[in-house]
Amino acid sequence: MSEVIKEFGAVSAEEMSINMGPQHPSTHGVLRLKIQTDGEIISKIEPVIGYLHRCFEKHCENLTYEQIIPFTDRCDYIAAMHMNHAYVLGVEKLMEIEIPERVEYIRVIVGELQRIASHLLALGTFGLDLGAITPFTWMFRDRERILDLFESLCGARLLYNYIWVGGISHDLPKDFIKRTKEFVDYFEPQIDEYNGLLTENKIFIERTADVGVIPPEVAINFGLTGPQLRGSGVNWDLRKNEPYSVYDKFDFDVAVGDGRMGTVGDCWDRYYVKVIEMWESIKILRQALANIPDGDVKEGIPKKIRPAAGEVYSRFESARGEVGYYIMSNGKPKPFRVKMRSPAFCNLSIISEIGEGWMISDVVAILGSLDIVLGEIDR
Amino acid sequence: MKFKEIIKLLEIRCPGGSAPIEEREAVLVQPDKWLEIAQILKDDPDLTLDSLMCLSGYDKGDGENLGVAYNFHSMSKLHKLEIRIEVSIENPIIPSISQIWKTADWHEREAYDMIGIQFDGHPNLQRMLLPDDWVGHPLRKDYETPESYHDLTIPKDKTYWE
Numbered sequence: 139m140s141e142v143i144k145e146f147g148a149v150s151a152e153e154m155s156i157n158m159g160p161q162h163p164s165t166h167g168v169l170r171l172k173i174q175t176d177g178e179i180i181s182k183i184e185p186v187i188g189y190l191h192r193c194f195e196k197h198c199e200n201l202t203y204e205q206i207i208p209f210t211d212r213c214d215y216i217a218a219m220h221m222n223h224a225y226v227l228g229v230e231k232l233m234e235i236e237i238p239e240r241v242e243y244i245r246v247i248v249g250e251l252q253r254i255a256s257h258l259l260a261l262g263t264f265g266l267d268l269g270a271i272t273p274f275t276w277m278f279r280d281r282e283r284i285l286d287l288f289e290s291l292c293g294a295r296l297l298y299n300y301i302w303v304g305g306i307s308h309d310l311p312k313d314f315i316k317r318t319k320e321f322v323d324y325f326e327p328q329i330d331e332y333n334g335l336l337t338e339n340k341i342f343i344e345r346t347a348d349v350g351v352i353p354p355e356v357a358i359n360f361g362l363t364g365p366q367l368r369g370s371g372v373n374w375d376l377r378k379n380e381p382y383s384v385y386d387k388f389d390f391d392v393a394v395g396d397g398r399m400g401t402v403g404d405c406w407d408r409y410y411v412k413v414i415e416m417w418e419s420i421k422i423l424r425q426a427l428a429n430i431p432d433g434d435v436k437e438g439i440p441k442k443i444r445p446a447a448g449e450v451y452s453r454f455e456s457a458r459g460e461v462g463y464y465i466m467s468n469g470k471p472k473p474f475r476v477k478m479r480s481p482a483f484c485n486l487s488i489i490s491e492i493g494e495g496w497m498i499s500d501v502v503a504i505l506g507s508l509d510i511v512l513g514e515i516d517r
Numbered sequence: 518m519k520f521k522e523i524i525k526l527l528e529i530r531c532p533g534g535s536a537p538i539e540e541r542e543a544v545l546v547q548p549d550k551w552l553e554i555a556q557i558l559k560d561d562p563d564l565t566l567d568s569l570m571c572l573s574g575y576d577k578g579d580g581e582n583l584g585v586a587y588n589f590h591s592m593s594k595l596h597k598l599e600i601r602i603e604v605s606i607e608n609p610i611i612p613s614i615s616q617i618w619k620t621a622d623w624h625e626r627e628a629y630d631m632i633g634i635q636f637d638g639h640p641n642l643q644r645m646l647l648p649d650d651w652v653g654h655p656l657r658k659d660y661e662t663p664e665s666y667h668d669l670t671i672p673k674d675k676t677y678w679e
């Protein structure tokens with residue numbers, strides 16, 4: 139033994155470089171993580187993105203304002219309604235047009251349904267990453283019902299092109315409100331089932347509590363938004379703090395992480411905030427479905443979309459956080475410059491800060507809790 | 518804080534570094550004073566603009582200037598501010614603020630990638646979305662799509678575009 143030490147010197151672990159992705163089931167798309175590890179412990183982690191880059195912003199400069207809407211669908215294909223709404227909100231702000239109240243209510247209803255659908259996918263795949271397969275199938279079963287509702291609404295299940303500048307493409311079908319009410323009544327008790335199955339699961343808590351803690355000031359500095367920011371205990375929701383559409387008419391609470399299972403800002407908090415948000419979305423849905431006014435949904439659609447010269451920055455709370463559109467117009471039918479501030483882009487950037495010192499299996503948990511969609515990061 | 522008060526405060530703390538763009542409610546900042554002003558925006562107790570919402574690079578389209586628009590927001594004071602910096606296209610250098618707001622790190626890389634603005638002092642100014650060996654900056658108004666990339670011919674069929 140002593141001869142071996144003489145020969146090789148003291149035992150030292152050599153650093154190893156590992157590529158996680160671009161084709162890896164737990165990176166939720168084509169994301170590549172360059173990881174330096176010392177044994178199983180990560181010493182450096184660097185995300186490489188751009189594999190899904192589709193020149194969204196370049197396309198925007200060659201398309202008219204209304205032609206851009208289908209492209210926004212493809213940015214965040216998990217929450218396409220939110221992407222439509224976020225972009226349309228920017229153009230409407232630029233043009234200063236009034237929206238009929240029925241349209242705003244319908245936008246809120248589809249937006250909250252979409253939020254539930256998106257969170258179901260996020261939570262389900264998060265469990266799947268950590269080895270829990272049943273919750274995933276249960277959540278997809280319920281997400282399917284929301285997609286069926288959207289299908290009856292506009293014919294599409296994933297990429298809707300539903301929300302237009304000044305209005306929406308189709309009015310609600312005859313029994314949509316009744317079916318949505320039935321869905322809401324069916325879905326609310328389901329959340330308790332998920333909690334029993336996954337949220338309070340001992341193994342799940344062991345894997346996520348106290349892992350990947352993001353302190354609130356770090357979260358703000360890195361530009362985290364949405365459930366990822368609220369998981370760190372920051373009470374910030376654009377629906378509440380800067381209400382757009384008709385969100386100021388509804389009574390709901392902002393879900394904030396409280397460190398129930400470990401520290402504030404750990405993976406479990408980021409997970410549980412999304413669970414609470416589904417309850418809050420149901421609250422909003424019930425109020426919106428009960429109070430939706432009558433009216434013509436197409437009367438607000440302008441004949442010609444040609445905003446005056448100027449620029450605008452609009453913010454929208456999507457399922458992943460703040461979607462911002464910085465739109466510059468020079469008075470022509472095509473925008474001069476469109477910049478999309480993608481929430482998952484900012485959310486992912488924090489992984490090199492908090493990923494260090496954890497094991498590779500924990501990075502899977504951190505990545506899952508950040509809830510990224512690569513279509514939106516790469517644009 | 519109202520926009521006018523912010524302008525006044527900036528004029529007192531850093532004279533000559535900024536000028537308001539009145540009709541836009543934005544402030545145009547000189548590139549050489551930017552780091553100093555950025556620190557004031559972050560640290561001044563009346564401003565505390567702790568959140569950088571968005572950083573958008575743009576080409577002004579006149580063949581002379583490139584610009585960056587920064588949209589700031591204060592989580593505690595609830596006010597917003599837009600900062601503009603414009604530099605000449607021959608020498609597009611802007612100091613990096615990625616050490617002050619970490620959000621700027623990736624956004625500056627993206628602006629470098631797309632517009633070709635050099636962010637002085639950025640720790641890792643590489644292309645973000647495009648491949649490392651890509652030539653040119655696509656969001657410049659005078660950008661021309663290359664004929665080919667690694668022996669792949671890029672089709673120029675515009676049938677469905679125009």
